[in-house]
Amino acid sequence: MYRLYRSCIRSLQMPPKAQAAGKGRGPAKRKLAEEFPPGEVLTDTSKKSWKLGDPIGQGGFGLLYLANENSSKTVGADAPYVIKVEPSDNGPLFSELKFYMRAAKPDLIQSWMTSHKMKYLGVPKYWGSGLHEKGGKRYRFMVMDRFGTDLQKKFEETGRRFPRKLVLQLGLRLLDILEYIHEHEYVHADIKASNLLLSHNNPNQVYLVDYGLAYRYAPEGVLKEYKEDPKRCHDGTIEFTSIDAHKGVSPCRRSDLEILGYCMVQWLCSKLPWEDKLQDPLYVRDSKLQCRDNVSEFMSKCFSSQDKPDELQKFMEEVKTLSYTDKPAYQKLRSILEAGLKSIGTKDDDKLEFSSAVSSNGAGPSSSAKKTSKRKKVVDYKEESDDEVVGSPAKKRKSPKKKGKNPLFLLSHAPVLFSG
Structure with a gap:
């Protein structure tokens, strides 16, 4: 689609x-x-x-x-x-x-x-x-x-690491975006750098695009129930998709926040621990389950002890407390990221600075910094769905492994405008 x-x-x-x-x-x-x-x-x-x-x-x-x-x-x-x-x-x-x-x-x-x-x-x-x-x-x-360029291109240009200040600012922007779309009955389900585009006119503004997997989790205010479906397992972009998605459960608000947590960790340390085995979705799922069970251990795999960002661990610990139907405490999550900015002697000044990677970011496995992992993307094609899914899990495909050039546009990928 x-x-x-x-x-x-x-x-x-x-x-x-x-x-x-x-x-x-x-x-x-x-x-x-x-x-x-x-x-x-x-x-x-x-x-x-x-x-x-x-x-x-x-x-x-x-x-x-x-x-x-x-x-x-x-x-x-x-x-x-x-x-x-x-x-x-x-x-x-x-x-x-x-x-x-x-x-x-x-x-x-x-x-x-x-x-x-x-x-x-x-x-x-x-x-x-x-x-x-x-x-x-x-x-x-x-x-x-x-719109302008996407953040995946920026990520590659900076040696696959973003400055800590930038990561926390992006987290704050995404909390604003997610709270808005969640309050309007939808979840995004596919947050990642390639779906974040800079404004065409203002390089300090970033937009979340590509609602191809967006899901109406609360039509007319009625929350969907937790239900596992083996046919829907692992939907999304596999390195970031939520544990719920790995189990074939329709995405919910906590799913978006879990994905955001993985993104922020990757942007800061360059590579998630499971990125070498993306062709094994069960391994990726189990790795994420281990991460949820022991966030501190997960952070130790990604960062050296002196560079471990406490705010990201606190963010992920807060997200893991959410049940399937819980409304997230968006302001509490913002406060956690804002405290992270304060701990490094800065604040959110509305300026997005994409600088070269530096050791103070908290480096992950250094040997992998320049290694671009293979991506497995599951996109589903379904015409009209009772679940109001933008890209519902009926037919799946891999995304191309070869990266294309980002033309001088826009919403980085044109939306699924209609479906038959």
Whole structure:
């Protein structure tokens, strides 16, 4: 399925691969998108017109274009929007569109920011969607904000380590984002550096994109019950996915926070202890269970004694106390990370500084710092789901091992705009 920028671009760069034998079928073959000429005008469901610029990504399912509101002017390289277009018969965008229409409308985000006295919130805004006919064919499209580079690229550029201050700041930004989407009945379920994009105009703002696995855990306020499903085991990006996901349980709020904990540890020490065996999901699951059972021992595997970040251990200890349906104490978690900033003599100054890795970060296994681990990504394809899953676990595939270039965009992977 197509997923917000990151997944879109990934699919725009390489065709999807089927998962290993015995793990299910790959996604059905879909029609190729035809390229529209610059200047093509699309009208969304609210009758607003949008003009396409040059395409900035192409793949088996669709195209991603620079875009702007319709006017007599040509859409230039400084366009503030992007539009994802694909043949309507393909249908992988419907579920994710549900998330954007429910939780990412600009006025909804602005209202939250105002009531919580926030300068910005790193949730991409939904600007419109619709159907477009050309040459007797129908196409679906969605209008999104344009973004800059992703943090995975920054992570690799800095020797696979981020400064401790930056890691804690990113944790604080993500707590803001997660509290917002959780309060709007969804969990993300796929937090990682490649799904975090810098603003196109402000390098100190970061956005969580790719809601391809987003799950509506509390439709109309009614919490889903804990239920293990062997067919759904290990969904997500395996090095970060939650223990619940490893057991085939639908993601919940604690799942997002558990994933965030793994991300922060990796960003600080360069490599999680189980990254050498990502092709063995049971080993990864058991390693995470051991981590949950003894967080202190886990931290000792990742950091030297003098560099162990106490705040990350406290963060993970707090998350492990949550039951499946518990509402997290977001402010308590923020306080833990803020205390970490204070302990290193700094504070959150709203500036994200990506500097080269230094020993004071708390180095993990040094021999692995420059070693890029293989990633196994399970993406599920399902059309409409009773569980309101953006990418529900029906059919799975591996993500390409080869990294593609991140074009000059946006929501790193175009969202699954619709699904048939």
